[in-house]
Amino acid sequence: MKYLMMAVFMAVAPVMALAEGKAHKVAIHVDENDPQVMNMALNNVANVISYYESVGDTVEIEVVTYGPGLNMLVAGKSPVEDRISVMSLEMDNVTFAACGNTHAAMQEKAGKDVPLMSEANVVPSGVVRLIELQEDGYAYVRP
Template sequence: MFCRLATVALLSLAFASSALAADKAHRISIQIDQNDPQVMNMVLNNAANVIEYYRAKNEDVDIDVVAYGPGLHMLRADTSPVQDRIKRLKDMVFPGKIQFSACNNSKQGMEKTEGHAISVLPEATVVPSGVVHLMELQEQGWSYVRP
């Protein structure tokens, strides 16, 4: 009798665990720290592929592309070689499912070096520190990709 109860309890636990895993939100952060259009396009390809993969499975995914250092050029209004792709990707995704985070430390450093204010793309959000933002996302359970 005890063995049956233990078996039922274990099976119940297994079903509950798999149900919770199926409802788990998919969250991925992708860093860009290079001023290289090929790498920027690879980041956008990764994001688009992840979106399409989970869309085909009818599952949600949140993506945060974090740009810092020379990678900030990806999100600069005056130098981004991929700004049209960013707009298209942002428009294609349900609002709030993809975020582009621009490092304020990098932005301020570039402004000091270049001697003028720098604007980021309207699709981007400025975060205090790109590296700290990535670290905090990982601490919250986000997956991390560096192309």
């Protein structure tokens, strides 16, 4: 009986794994103040989610911005602000990280507060955040 149960488990386990789908994690890096790059990053987000959903998998995506790329998350200035707002409402598996170092330097240079979009999660360092995500098994993508 023990061997029969083991054989059944070995036969069913792969099917169960397929039914559950695989979980993926992706970090997308944006460090350019270029609307084409920003839109390509958002296209990558949409395409990756669409693909993995179509095969029954799940995916978590974090878009990490720093340097000139932080403009992607500056309220009232981002060329993709509306698109990010819509995506954030429709896709709960996407987050946006804003480099705290870049944000502080941007505010110092401007001599005033530089508001970020509500979707932005400020992290101490964009580069460090990318390192942490990769150490946590995230695939790295740079559009």
